[in-house]
Amino acid sequence: MQTLFLTLALFLVLNLGAGMWRVLRGPTAADRMLAAQLFGTTAVAILLLLAEATGGAALRDVALVFALLAAVTAVAFVRRAWLYTEDGNDSE
Amino acid sequence: MTASDYLCAALLIIGGLFFMAGTFGLLRFPDVFTRLHALTKADNVGLGLTVAGLALQAESWAVAGKLLLIWLLVLLAGASVSHLIAQGALQRGMRPWKR
Amino acid sequence: METLIAGAIDVALALAVVGLAWGALASADLFKAIVLFVAFGLVMALVWVRLNAPDVALAEAAIGAGVTGALLLAAYAKLRAASPDANVARAGGMRGIGSISIRILILLLAAALGCAVWTLPSDYAGLGKEVAANIDRSGVSNPVTAVLLNFRGYDTLLEVMVLLLALMGTWSVGATAPQRETAPGPVLDSLSRLLAPLLILVAAYLLWVGAHAPGGAFQAGAVLAAAGVMLLLSGWRLPAALAALPLRLALAAGPATFLLLAVITVLLEGRLLQLPPLWAGRLILIIETTATISIGATLIALFLGAPPGKEDRQ
Numbered sequence: 475m476q477t478l479f480l481t482l483a484l485f486l487v488l489n490l491g492a493g494m495w496r497v498l499r500g501p502t503a504a505d506r507m508l509a510a511q512l513f514g515t516t517a518v519a520i521l522l523l524l525a526e527a528t529g530g531a532a533l534r535d536v537a538l539v540f541a542l543l544a545a546v547t548a549v550a551f552v553r554r555a556w557l558y559t560e561d562g563n564d565s566e
Numbered sequence: 567m568t569a570s571d572y573l574c575a576a577l578l579i580i581g582g583l584f585f586m587a588g589t590f591g592l593l594r595f596p597d598v599f600t601r602l603h604a605l606t607k608a609d610n611v612g613l614g615l616t617v618a619g620l621a622l623q624a625e626s627w628a629v630a631g632k633l634l635l636i637w638l639l640v641l642l643a644g645a646s647v648s649h650l651i652a653q654g655a656l657q658r659g660m661r662p663w664k665r
Numbered sequence: 666m667e668t669l670i671a672g673a674i675d676v677a678l679a680l681a682v683v684g685l686a687w688g689a690l691a692s693a694d695l696f697k698a699i700v701l702f703v704a705f706g707l708v709m710a711l712v713w714v715r716l717n718a719p720d721v722a723l724a725e726a727a728i729g730a731g732v733t734g735a736l737l738l739a740a741y742a743k744l745r746a747a748s749p750d751a752n753v754a755r756a757g758g759m760r761g762i763g764s765i766s767i768r769i770l771i772l773l774l775a776a777a778l779g780c781a782v783w784t785l786p787s788d789y790a791g792l793g794k795e796v797a798a799n800i801d802r803s804g805v806s807n808p809v810t811a812v813l814l815n816f817r818g819y820d821t822l823l824e825v826m827v828l829l830l831a832l833m834g835t836w837s838v839g840a841t842a843p844q845r846e847t848a849p850g851p852v853l854d855s856l857s858r859l860l861a862p863l864l865i866l867v868a869a870y871l872l873w874v875g876a877h878a879p880g881g882a883f884q885a886g887a888v889l890a891a892a893g894v895m896l897l898l899s900g901w902r903l904p905a906a907l908a909a910l911p912l913r914l915a916l917a918a919g920p921a922t923f924l925l926l927a928v929i930t931v932l933l934e935g936r937l938l939q940l941p942p943l944w945a946g947r948l949i950l951i952i953e954t955t956a957t958i959s960i961g962a963t964l965i966a967l968f969l970g971a972p973p974g975k976e977d978r979q
Contacts, residue, residue, distance in 0.1 A: 475567075475571060475574070475575070475623070476667050477666055477667055477670065478575055478578065478579075479578075480667055480670040480671055480674065481670055482578055482579070482582050483670075483674055484670055484673050484674045484677065485582055485585075485586075486582065486585060487674055487677045487678060487681070487711075488677060489585055489586060489589045490681060490708070491677065491680070491681050491684075492589050492593060493589050493592060493593075494681065494684065494685065494688075494704070495593060496592050496593055496601075497688075497697070497700055497701060497704060498688060498692075498697070498701075500697070502598060502655075502660070503696055504598045504651050504654070504655055504660075505598060505601060506696070506697060506700040507651065507700060508592065508598070508601055508602060508605055508651065509592060509700075509704075510700050510703055510704050510707075511605060511644070511647060512588065512589065512592055512605050512608060513704050513707050513708075514707060514730075515605075515608055515609050515612075515613055515640055515644070516585060516589075516608070517707050517708075517710070517711060518613065518636065518640060519581075519585065519612065519613055519616050520711060521711070521714065522616060522617065522620055522633065522636070523578075523616070523620070524714060524715075526620055526623055528671070530719070531629070531878070532719035532723075532878055532879040533714060533719060533722075534629070534632055534633070534636070535719075535723065535871070535874070535878075535879065535880070536710065536714065536719060536722050536723050536726055536879075537636055538632070538635070538636050538639070538867065539723055539726045539727050539731075539867065539871075539884070539888060540707070540710070540726050540730070541636050541639045541640045541643065542639060542643070542731075542860065542863070542864055542867060542888070542891065543726060543727060543730060543731030543732075543734075543888075543891055544643060544730075544731075545642075545643035545646070545647060545856070545860060545895075546731055546732075546734075546735055546860075546891045546894055546895050546898075547703060547730070547731060547734035547735055547738070548643075548647040548650070548651070549647070549650065549853065549856070549857075549895065549898050549899075550734065550735035550738045550739060550894065550898055551738050552647075552650045552651060552654055552853075553846075553849075553853075553898045553899075554738050554739045554741075554742040554898070555696065555699075555738040555739070555741050555742045556654055557742060557745075558741065558742050558745035558746065559696045559745075639863070642856070642859065642860075643856075643860075646852050646853070646855075646856040649852045650850075650852060650853060653850070653852075
């Protein structure tokens with residue numbers, strides 16, 4: 475079971491890396507924020523798997539805090555920053 | 567490996583597949599609204615199955631309860647944030663992608 | 666087999682961290698840089714977990730990814746509001762690094778750091794043994810809390826002071842123009858009503874659990890600040906009656922209590938912050954509680970930016 479937990483955690487970390495591409499590409503600000511939200515949820519799953527595999531119960535608290543705070547960042551985006559982003563200027 | 571271990575493994579693997587589907591959708595879908603849709607699949611079903619599988623392995627009811635709480639919070643946050651982003655996108659004039 | 670997979674996880678996380686950091690620094694679009702920085706904080710928390718530091722991971726998740734993300738986004742909004750026609754695209758990104766000599770210098774520094782880490786003795790236990798030997802006299806059973814609040818309480822005292830100083834600096838800079846704000850819709854309203862009490866509860870839990878498991882005042886204060894930020898974003902404003910003295914009391918409670926304790930220990934025991942073992946547990950709890958309130962209030966006030974009463978249309 476240990477191996478399964480760790481393999482799934484690795485799989486999710488790779489998923490995280492793939493999600494990075496959406497942050498880099500955009501094209502709109504909402505897309506970037508969406509990808510950050512996916513990062514948060516994937517990180518929660520990784521933490522829960524690691525908690526079961528090697529890390530101990532404290533990691534579940536970290537996952538709880540993650541779940542709560544990802545919402546706060548997204549709300550800050552919607553209510554504050556989104557009014558001012560120039561969408562579609564992906565000059566990278 | 568007991569029966570619950572097999573069940574846990576199955577739940578976790580299917581949950582992982584949903585996570586992959588969510589990431590895939592985020593990368594490949596054509597506009598914000600469809601990507602939101604893919605994202606919440608990873609949130610709800612992917613994390614839900616993962617939590618279900620891990621709850622089977624949990625050492626006490628308190629731990630299973632905490633796992634369930636985490637999933638419910640992610641559900642709540644995900645649903646609300648999706649609504650806010652989609653509403654904001656519509657207000658900014660983004661139209662859903664049509665074939 | 667398991668160590669192989671764990672090693673692969675570590676390598677993937679390391680690459681992700683470096684990639685995100687590079688992206689955040691090199692991106693020409695300021696908003697993209699902010700989102701990459703928030704993602705960097707998330708992955709950094711995972712790195713701390715893999716390095717066996719759940720306390721730091723909690724702090725990174727709460728402060729680095731959560732409150733700092735909201736702070737940066739709000740600052741971005743104020744920046745764009747203040748100068749709408751300014752070009753916030755950062756010219757050049759990484760191309761701004763400039764001459765070849767600077768790049769060589771950076772590479773040398775990276776190589777030196779790498780060598781230093783590589784040649785660390787593999788059985789380096791740090792101060793773990795000494796802490797474990799003395800933990801019974803510290804009043805708590807979590808070694809991190811024992812070090813932060815008892816053995817090296819002086820550092821934590823300074824940190825709490827620094828946070829207050831940062832707020833004073835921000836308040837002295839002055840207010841920006843007020844921002845128009847639409848009414849929150851029903852979804853945002855219910856979300857904040859559900860999340861804010863939950864966040865306060867989680868903050869109290871982290872504060873209490875810090876004595877025997879990863880947690881503590883800074884993590885709890887950051888989660889408390891997240892609750893306040895959530896309420897502020899949903900249109901709630903501090904009632905004017907609370908904005909003057911009670912707010913300042915909340916801000917000063919942590920540093921003042923800690924300072925008072927420091928003075929008392931110098932007078933009674935002769936040494937700064939030498940907590941008597943019999944009282945240590947209770948004293949640490951008192952300090953942590955007041956520190957949590959202060960840290961939460963300070964971070965919320967930093968998010969607001971201007972002292973309430975001066976410009977309260979933000």
